[in-house]
Amino acid sequence: MTPQEIQQKIEQELPGSKVEILDPRKDGVHLKAIVTYKEFSGKSLLEQHRMVYNALKEELKQEVHALALETKEEEKIEELRKEQ
Amino acid sequence: MNEDLKKRIEDMIQSKKVFLFMKGTPDAPQCGFSLKVGELLKSLHVDFGSFDVLENEDIRQGIKEYANWPTIPQLYINGKFIGGCDITLQLANSGELKKLLEE
Numbered sequence: 001m002t003p004q005e006i007q008q009k010i011e012q013e014l015p016g017s018k019v020e021i022l023d024p025r026k027d028g029v030h031l032k033a034i035v036t037y038k039e040f041s042g043k044s045l046l047e048q049h050r051m052v053y054n055a056l057k058e059e060l061k062q063e064v065h066a067l068a069l070e071t072k073e074e075e076k077i078e079e080l081r082k083e084q
Numbered sequence: 085m086n087e088d089l090k091k092r093i094e095d096m097i098q099s100k101k102v103f104l105f106m107k108g109t110p111d112a113p114q115c116g117f118s119l120k121v122g123e124l125l126k127s128l129h130v131d132f133g134s135f136d137v138l139e140n141e142d143i144r145q146g147i148k149e150y151a152n153w154p155t156i157p158q159l160y161i162n163g164k165f166i167g168g169c170d171i172t173l174q175l176a177n178s179g180e181l182k183k184l185l186e187e
Contacts, residue, residue: 030116045171053154060154066117067155069170 001063003031006056010035013055032068040073089146097160100133102185105147106157107138114138117169118157124176130185162187 003021010019010033017037024032033052040048048071056064097103102125108114110122110132125132137144137156144156151158151165159166161184166172175181 045174046165046167049167049171050152057154
């Protein structure tokens with residue numbers, strides 16, 4: 001599964017999320033996903049990570065070995081900008 | 085999950101205040117994520133129990149279902165599932181892990 005496919009899958013399962021996939025070791029295996037999603041608001045870290053993992057349920061069983069996660073609520077600065 | 089497997093998992097989690105399911109052992113971890121959590125606990129001088137899921141496929145799969153969490157490592161404190169590598173490191177950075185360990 002390519003980084004792009006992982007990104008698309010998460011964005012599809014968590015509509016409105018923004019996903020960035022990093023490949024810090026440049027090996028295509030040890031990937032890191034940074035997920036920004038409004039629905040994370042008010043949820044614990046554990047719940048936020050579970051939401052992303054649920055989006056990749058099938059993939060994590062087989063093709064995805066290592067996916068580091070960082071989750072963020074919708075970036076506040078952007079919201080402020082929109083309001084102005 | 086059958087009751088026997090669930091009980092084996094619960095017995096392990098209850099056996100120590102801090103328990104880590106990992107790939108490999110604290111001294112010979114077999115995966116970078118397990119390595120990081122093990123090293124973190126060692127650096128905090130935490131006395132923790134651990135189980136190498138590579139030794140037992142039933143536990144390896146069972147623990148994923150038990151915690152509703154698809155990956156290893158899994159850290160438990162006071163019998164409660166805390167998270168995997170990313171969450172544990174994040175909680176360590178924010179100081180929350182220390183609080184959990186002191187509870």
